[in-house]
Amino acid sequence: MARTEVIKFRDFMDGTWKVPEKNRGNMKKAAGSLVKAGTIVPLALTTAAHASAAESVKTTASAVIAGTTLQILAHALDPVAQILVALSLPIASIVMIGGCYFFLFGNSDKAWSTIQNAGLGYILIQLSPLFIRVLEQVGKSI
Template sequence: MAKVQTIKFRDFMDGTWNQPKKSELKKITDTLLKAGVMIPLAMATGTAYASAAESVSAAATQVVAGTTLQILAHALDPITQILVAISLPVASIVMIGGCFFFMFGQSDKAWTTIQNAGLGYILIQLSPLFIKVLEQVGKSI
């Protein structure tokens, strides 16, 4: 007969019931940390210590820079998505307003309004593409 294990509902729902306990995790982490630090130190020569510290700081700088770029690149994504979503209704209303200018005899103003609404709609729809291009340019620099 199998042993019955009681699990709290909250632990079951967030998935922590099958993860190792903190004390077990600390023992494993300490063991791996000690082995990971001691093996390279045992194999290294006296001059390798400074270069190892420099490479760790350089790697940390690259990780922080990459994370910062990622956060900044996607900071305006919600605003961009909202603008893309409302651009069609707004452009439609502006174009209809341009058609009213035809009714009032101002055809030059009507064409200008309709063209500006169409161009604005296209640029707003392409703005996520522009942001991705700028992000790729930033990554390549």
């Protein structure tokens, strides 16, 4: 029977599971220093037209942090929206079938209302990512 190798999730995601055990520490240190250098070098090389170098770095750093924070906040609920979009079809189908049962019981007004509301809700949920993107673009343009 073959042995099953267990790989830590973090090692799998950063690709260090392929590297021999003795070289992993050096690789992680090198990657960490490259990431730090990669974030500092562009900030150090930018200059503003009417500001000193120190003010330029502060302004650029705060703009980068603000942009990154806005990006994270804007897309924080994307997984929730994707789950809701994926669940909208089964839920709308169940509600529509429930509305059909109202026909059996002789309550056609409530049946049509239920089917119409389920269809409208399904369409709006499917279009919600589009609405979010439109609002994001409006926010960027202001």
